[in-house]
Amino acid sequence: MEILKLENIHKSFNKREVLKGISLSLHRGEIFGFIGPNGAGKSTTMKIIMGFIKPSSGKVFIFGKENTDSNLKREVGFLPEHPYFYTNVTGKEFLKFVRLVSGVEPKEFWNRVDIYGKKLEISWALDKKLSEYSKGMLQRFGILQTVVCEPELIILDEPMSGLDPIGRRIVMDLILELKANGKTVFFSTHILPDVQRVCDRVGVIVGGRLTDIVEGKDIENIEELFLERVKEAGLKEVL
Numbered sequence: 001m002e003i004l005k006l007e008n009i010h011k012s013f014n015k016r017e018v019l020k021g022i023s024l025s026l027h028r029g030e031i032f033g034f035i036g037p038n039g040a041g042k043s044t045t046m047k048i049i050m051g052f053i054k055p056s057s058g059k060v061f062i063f064g065k066e067n068t069d070s071n072l073k074r075e076v077g078f079l080p081e082h083p084y085f086y087t088n089v090t091g092k093e094f095l096k097f098v099r100l101v102s103g104v105e106p107k108e109f110w111n112r113v114d115i116y117g118k119k120l121e122i123s124w125a126l127d128k129k130l131s132e133y134s135k136g137m138l139q140r141f142g143i144l145q146t147v148v149c150e151p152e153l154i155i156l157d158e159p160m161s162g163l164d165p166i167g168r169r170i171v172m173d174l175i176l177e178l179k180a181n182g183k184t185v186f187f188s189t190h191i192l193p194d195v196q197r198v199c200d201r202v203g204v205i206v207g208g209r210l211t212d213i214v215e216g217k218d219i220e221n222i223e224e225l226f227l228e229r230v231k232e233a234g235l236k237e238v239l
């Protein structure tokens with residue numbers, strides 16, 4: 001059974017079609033990268049998967065159930081492109097709220113905060129207010145609160161955004177570790193070397209169409225393919 005399945009997703013905003021029939025399946029334990037130029041439809045696809053916006057037509061299945069099933073929410077972790085945090089609280093105070101929503105036992109939850117916080121090198125800052133965090137620290141914190149619930153499916157919209165090279169490496173290593181633990185990761189990015197480093201498969205979306213799904217050795221040539229597809233679509237704005 002597929003972990004995630006998109007069936008012919010169409011989406012229009014104000015009569016403009018931005019997703020033109022996206023079909024896609026993710027298998028358990030794979031890392032799937034999602035690349036495409038600005039405005040291609042990556043974030044819209046992810047928001048539709050999460051059920052935050054409705055497709056104009058088409059269906060999304062998570063673990064074989066339609067994503068309208070509210071029981072699924074705890075098994076799916078999501079990091080939005082621009083995570084919004086109420087910043088007048090400390091990292092720990094925010095995480096207390098995450099724990100309540102997650103339903104994970106306190107001991108287990110704080111143990112995970114300790115483990116993932118160290119991996120993401122953000123533990124040291126958890127007693128500080130989020131308003132004092134730098135952009136990269138907030139991004140690491142956002143990833144921490146996504147993975148700490150240990151969902152089966154992890155959806156990350158541009159997780160490398162705002163991270164320095166060390167932060168990027170840390171997040172890449174974490175994504176690989178999640179895979180090693182059997183988790184399925186679906187992430188979007190503009191950083192092609194990152195998809196080359198970690199992805200099992202890569203979906204290319206241009207102008208709301210999934211033009212290619214690239215796997216194995218072909219991922220090495222993803223940049224040429226990407227530029228070719230953008231050129232074919234006649235788009236001027238790249239990356």
Ligand SMILES: Nc1ncnc2c1ncn2[C@@H]1O[C@H](COP(=O)(O)OP(=O)(O)OP(=O)(O)O)[C@@H](O)[C@H]1O
Pocket residue numbers: 013014018036037038039040041042043044045081
């Ligand atoms: N709420 C909305 N109302 C109207 N148009 C929208 C809305 N959300 C997205 N769009 C449009 O849908 C298209 C796809 O946007 P989306 O954010 O999914 O692209 P993206 O691939 O994530 O881009 P980026 O790489 O810049 O983050 C864009 O043309 C965008 O302007």
